[in-house]
Amino acid sequence: MSEVRKCLFPVAGLGTRFLPVTKEIPKEMLPLIDKPVIHYGVEEAVASGCRQIIFITGRGKRALEDYFDRSYELEQFLKERNKEDLYNLILSISSLADFAYVRQPEPLGLGHAILCAEPFCSEPFAVILTDDVIISSKPVLRQLLDVREKLGGSVIALERVPHEETERYGIVDARLYSDNVYQINDLVEKPSKDKAPSDLAIIGRYILSPTIFAHIRNIDRGEGGEYQLTDALRSLAREEPLWGVVYDGDRLDCGTKMGWFKSIIKRGLQDPELKEVVLEVLREEEYKE
Ligand code: G1P
DSSP states (O other): OOOOOEEEEEOOOOOGGGTTGGGTSOGGGSEETTEEHHHHHHHHHHHTTOOEEEEEEOTTOHHHHHHTSOOHHHHHHHHHTTOHHHHHHHHHHHTSSEEEEEEOSSOOOHHHHHHTTGGGOSSOEEEEOTTEEEEOSSOHHHHHHHHHHHHOSEEEEEEEOOGGGGGGSEEEEEEEEETTEEEEEEEEESOOTTTOSOSEEEEEEEEEOTTHHHHHHHOOOOGGGSOOHHHHHHHHHTTSOEEEEEOOSEEEEOSSHHHHHHHHHHHHHHSHHHHHHHHHHHHHHHHHO
């Protein structure tokens, strides 16, 4: 079975949930403590064995491209001042992987974004949606790749969500295959709680067979007037095996203002030094009340 080496990152979205800050800063560049959110996703892809990173990007995303590029002036500056640790840190970002960029000329949805990378994906490939940062001992993409190595086909990450939240996710109709692996029969993008076929939600990690492109080309515009990857997967699942893995890990939802803020506090509490600062602020505020 061919190895999965490429990971796509659809990052052309306008980030309207975070306006005004995303007027000039890509939402993927918002920091989670001292690293931008996108950095965590790229680290996960690399730790899972994907050395080729393809960003599907659009207007106003230059900061993201620059972040993963060499920064000659900064490197020189740090070197001349013998700041070796910082120098190595900066250099390590651009050498994380091989980076390439494809443009999505119009914001027509996740399915359409993936289709923009078709000329570069003739082998199975991975997709990471950066809104979800997942902290886990084994990278989630690696958990999916392990299942693909055993069962073949395409594989997506799943998580059980409260019934009231089904309309925020793609939801699957699936049959338990073994332990945490499900065989997927059907998928619905963002159903209301009474229309959801289960409480198993798609979380932004996918291993896809290139046959997905033909399915994307055949779907109509779906939820939100966009070409939805979920609808293409629904069509694919009728012809090929599609597996779902209830992953093991702690998800930080950085796709909304509230989720992102909560994620910062959570990460802060996981860091011994920052934990003290968070608790100190809470104590001070409590004292005022
Ligand atoms: C996308 C997918 C959806 C999935 C979600 C996971 O939606 O379309 O199926 O459940 O990511 O985060 P988005 O959150 O981009 O609207």
